[in-house]
Amino acid sequence: MMRKLSELIEKARNKSTQRIAVAAAEDEEVLKALREAVKEGIVSPVLVGDRAEIERIAQLVEFNLDGVRVVHNDQGADISAQIAVSLVKNGEADLLMKGFVGTGTLLKAVLDKENGLRKSEVLSHMAFFETPYYHKLLGVTDVAMNIAPDLATKVHIINNAVEACRKIGIENPKVAAVAAVEIVNPKMEATVHAGQLKAMNERGEIKNCIVDGPFAIDIAVDKHAAEHKGIKSAVAGDCDVILAPDIEAGNMFYKALNFLGGATSAAVIMGAAVPIVLTSRSDTDKSKMLSIALAAAMQ
Numbered sequence: 001m002m003r004k005l006s007e008l009i010e011k012a013r014n015k016s017t018q019r020i021a022v023a024a025a026e027d028e029e030v031l032k033a034l035r036e037a038v039k040e041g042i043v044s045p046v047l048v049g050d051r052a053e054i055e056r057i058a059q060l061v062e063f064n065l066d067g068v069r070v071v072h073n074d075q076g077a078d079i080s081a082q083i084a085v086s087l088v089k090n091g092e093a094d095l096l097m098k099g100f101v102g103t104g105t106l107l108k109a110v111l112d113k114e115n116g117l118r119k120s121e122v123l124s125h126m127a128f129f130e131t132p133y134y135h136k137l138l139g140v141t142d143v144a145m146n147i148a149p150d151l152a153t154k155v156h157i158i159n160n161a162v163e164a165c166r167k168i169g170i171e172n173p174k175v176a177a178v179a180a181v182e183i184v185n186p187k188m189e190a191t192v193h194a195g196q197l198k199a200m201n202e203r204g205e206i207k208n209c210i211v212d213g214p215f216a217i218d219i220a221v222d223k224h225a226a227e228h229k230g231i232k233s234a235v236a237g238d239c240d241v242i243l244a245p246d247i248e249a250g251n252m253f254y255k256a257l258n259f260l261g262g263a264t265s266a267a268v269i270m271g272a273a274v275p276i277v278l279t280s281r282s283d284t285d286k287s288k289m290l291s292i293a294l295a296a297a298m299q
Contacts, residue, residue: 002137002169003216005130005290006268011168012042012296020277020292021046021093023084023109024051024077025070030063031052033279033288034097035063040289042296048094049100050074054271075238077101081109085117088274095295097277104203110177110272120271122146122156125278126164127267128294134221139165139173139241140257143250144278145269151193154243155206158197160270162209167298174240175201176220177213178249184214190245197243207277217242217253258287266290268298275299 010015012018022030025047030052037043047065051072058065061190071087081101087093093141096117098106110117125144128137140160146153156176163230165173177194184195194213199250212235218225223237244250257263265287269276275295279288 002264003130003135003266005128005293007288008128008168008266008293008297009040009042012293013040015296017041017044017160017294017299018095018299019044019046019093020047020095020097021084021087022097022099023048023106024080024099025049026057027100027189028144029055029288030097030099031057031063032061033243033292035061036285037292037296038068040293043095043236045069046071046084046087048073048079048080048087058204077107078105081106082112082115085109085112086115090116091114094299095274095277096272097290097292097295098279103278105205105280106276110276114117117273118154119273120160120272122153122160124157124160126161126270127254127265128168129237129263131257131261131263133261136240137170138239139219140250140254141241141243143244143247143254144280145247147247149246151196152170154193154197154278155200156271158206158209158211158241158243161180161243162207164268164270164275164298165240168210168294170236170240171208173209173240174238175209175211175241175243176235177211177245178216178217178220179214179242179245180216182214182216182219182229190214193245194243211243213243214235255282258283264290266294 226236
């Protein structure tokens with residue numbers, strides 16, 4: 001059982017050093033995170049962007065670029081995104097990271113039918129949290145990509161989450177499909193989806209995990225709450241993954257954990273040929289570095 005995000009660093013160290021292509025690397029916070037990841041010996045950056053600006057920022061944050069490959073491009077972030085994706089596609093890099101480029105621009109390059117990195121039908125965001133109020137790492141999905149996922153999309157999101165879990169050693173993750181109540185209510189789509197996802201899992205249509213729900217969030221993460229309400233489930237109080245009903249609920253839960261719950265997070269985008277490190281501007285340097293470690297640990 002993985003309890004701390006720092007275990008990701010050790011897991012990544014035990015693998016060969018991963019080459020990470022950074023799209024539009026002219027970003028102070030991104031270079032700070034890469035500086036720490038290089039110190040930990042888990043990645044070798046390939047920085048794509050304006051060489052002079054990258055070198056200026058690197059000097060500012062005391063990131064020694066000796067031995068670091070820089071691919072010069074001064075034609076805009078969209079071209080940097082395309083170059084970074086092509087480096088991964090051509091085998092010159094193992095991972096992809098968002099720098100000073102819009103998320104939509106990077107994902108457009110990733111999803112390009114001819115030159116992109118599409119693997120699954122659906123890309124989804126997967127975050128792992130270390131919090132003092134839970135007994136192991138807690139996964140949360142999807143808080144950043146899919147706005148109002150239908151049932152089929154939620155199946156893809158679960159499959160992406162299961163792949164992420166298994167890549168870091170959680171072999172049979174417990175997935176809690178959360179809603180406001182524990183009873184299927186036709187007027188509450190999240191509860192209907194949860195019941196359907198549970199049934200699909202029991203029929204073997206969703207594999208390599210245990211799906212249960214609908215659960216209110218307290219039932220998903222607290223055994224005493226589940227027992228008090230008479231709910232018996234292998235998932236209740238011991239889930240590995242929270243499946244959010246929509247982006248609004250997921251995003252609020254993600255930020256509440258980070259800003260009010262004393263949690264630290266690491267996150268990647270799943271569903272492409274390689275994990276994509278795509279962090280929020282509000283994420284800490286530590287979270288960004290741990291996200292790099294998470295991606296490296298998955299390879």
